[in-house]
Amino acid sequence: MAITAIKGFNDILPGEVEKWQYIEATARRVFELYGFSEIRIPIMEKTELFARSIGDTTDIVEKEMYSFVDKGENRVTLRPEGTASVMRAFVEHKLYAQDPVARLYYMGPMFRYERPQKGRYRQFHQIGAEVTGVTSPLVDAQVLTMLCHFFAELGLTEPRLEINSLGCPDCRPAYRTALQEFLRARLDRLCDDCRRRIETNPLRALDCKATGCKEATMDAPSVLDSLCTACDDHFARTRSALEQTGTGYAINPRMVRGLDYYTRTTFELVTGLLGAQSAVAAGGRYDGLISEIGGPAIPGIGFAMGVERVALLLSERDFSRRPDLFVAALGDEARDAAFSLMSGLQRKGVSVEFDYEGKSLKSQLRRADKCNARFTLIIGGDELAAKSCPLMEMDAGIQEPVALSVEALCLRIRP
Numbered sequence: 001m002a003i004t005a006i007k008g009f010n011d012i013l014p015g016e017v018e019k020w021q022y023i024e025a026t027a028r029r030v031f032e033l034y035g036f037s038e039i040r041i042p043i044m045e046k047t048e049l050f051a052r053s054i055g056d057t058t059d060i061v062e063k064e065m066y067s068f069v070d071k072g073e074n075r076v077t078l079r080p081e082g083t084a085s086v087m088r089a090f091v092e093h094k095l096y097a098q099d100p101v102a103r104l105y106y107m108g109p110m111f112r113y114e115r116p117q118k119g120r121y122r123q124f125h126q127i128g129a130e131v132t133g134v135t136s137p138l139v140d141a142q143v144l145t146m147l148c149h150f151f152a153e154l155g156l157t158e159p160r161l162e163i164n165s166l167g168c169p170d171c172r173p174a175y176r177t178a179l180q181e182f183l184r185a186r187l188d189r190l191c192d193d194c195r196r197r198i199e200t201n202p203l204r205a206l207d208c209k210a211t212g213c214k215e216a217t218m219d220a221p222s223v224l225d226s227l228c229t230a231c232d233d234h235f236a237r238t239r240s241a242l243e244q245t246g247t248g249y250a251i252n253p254r255m256v257r258g259l260d261y262y263t264r265t266t267f268e269l270v271t272g273l274l275g276a277q278s279a280v281a282a283g284g285r286y287d288g289l290i291s292e293i294g295g296p297a298i299p300g301i302g303f304a305m306g307v308e309r310v311a312l313l314l315s316e317r318d319f320s321r322r323p324d325l326f327v328a329a330l331g332d333e334a335r336d337a338a339f340s341l342m343s344g345l346q347r348k349g350v351s352v353e354f355d356y357e358g359k360s361l362k363s364q365l366r367r368a369d370k371c372n373a374r375f376t377l378i379i380g381g382d383e384l385a386a387k388s389c390p391l392m393e394m395d396a397g398i399q400e401p402v403a404l405s406v407e408a409l410c411l412r413i414r415p
């Protein structure tokens with residue numbers, strides 16, 4: 001029996017991959033406009049890095065990580081997200097010594113053991129960006145503006161931005177306690193997971209998809225009402241900076257995010273078009289993370305988007321590529337000439353398709369049609385002798401003679 005791929009691990013085939021390349025190229029172009037540089041981080045890290053940064057009681061660390069012991073008895077994990085690795089690299093290479101302000105982006109596969117469904121896979125891809133060293137809310141607004149700019153460049157009106165503030169180590173504990181009390185009074189209406197979460201991670205109950213939990217927490221206290229003056233002011237200034245850049249947003253006080261390291265501003269870009277997989281991108285501020293993993297007390301903020309979900313939002317659009325030219329040839333001599341022409345043209349940046357096997361003219365023209373070439377050239381003995389050949393411009397349906405030379409063809413195809 002033929003061997004298949006692992007469940008939840010996908011191939012991205014030609015036809016689909018062009019969309020991915022477009023998404024990636026757009027991200028690079030937009031992020032670089034905002035001064036970000038790419039960082040490439042390993043696919044595997046010590047398990048400890050994720051346990052410590054993401055948090056022991058989160059879904060990712062509790063149930064979703066691909067962790068194993070390698071041949072050297074090291075506990076390692078396929079990365080479930082990128083921020084922890086980027087910050088590990090930032091600390092390990094002391095990038096902060098030159099300048100605490102780093103603007104970094106990454107793209108690549110992430111791994112989570114989840115139930116595969118549309119928009120949710122076990123190997124999936126993220127494009128993410130991080131800024132370190134700035135506490136000012138102007139940077140929160142800048143990161144969000146960049147993210148929305150990216151989606152606008154893709155021509156998408158979905159997803160929409162939702163923001164919240166989770167406070168800081170000064171004000172969050174009081175909120176946590178108030179929420180715990182609220183949840184304990186409604187214990188019988190909560191799902192098993194949320195009952196357990198009351199003690200370990202009560203904020204997650206606000207994010208639970210179970211109907212009973214949703215109803216029971218409808219009038220839960222809002223984190224925004226318990227922010228300390230500094231966090232309240234930071235959130236207000238983030239909002240006014242977003243208004244300054246014309247970045248539309250809605251406040252969602254129930255958005256809690258699934259990772260422990262977030263402080264203050266958190267956000268999601270959400271869509272109604274992907275069913276339960278409504279978050280296309282998400283992130284927030286993580287002022288305590290860098291010191292948590294052994295670095296200096298430097299603040300940070302960032303996001304990650306799911307490329308599969310962005311690709312689903314773009315699914316209507318056609319990204320297929322067209323070759324510039326198809327060269328058909330009749331007879332061995334013409335095929336040799338066509339082959340030389342093709343090589344010369346490719347070196348000049350013209351994309352050319354050709355039939356290597358010397359099939360019938362009918363079959364060659366079928367292939368030309370299928371690959372949707374912009375121009376077609378049919379070379380036979382007479383054309384070779386005359387050193388001239390009709391060049392057909394397929395969309396316009398016109399044909400004009402052209403000299404059979406790389407230079408003449410280049411001028412006509414790529415003027």
Ligand code: ATP
Nearest residue numbers: 114119120121124258279280281282304305306309
């Ligand atoms: P969800 O609520 O959908 O599980 P999440 O909160 O776990 O998302 P993050 O950890 O914030 O997601 O990751 C950022 C983005 O990565 C998500 O918004 C989503 O687009 C994408 N993503 C996360 N998990 C998966 C997955 N298993 N398959 C595909 N994309 C994913």
Ligand code: MG
Nearest residue numbers: 059060114258
């Ligand atoms: Mg998840």
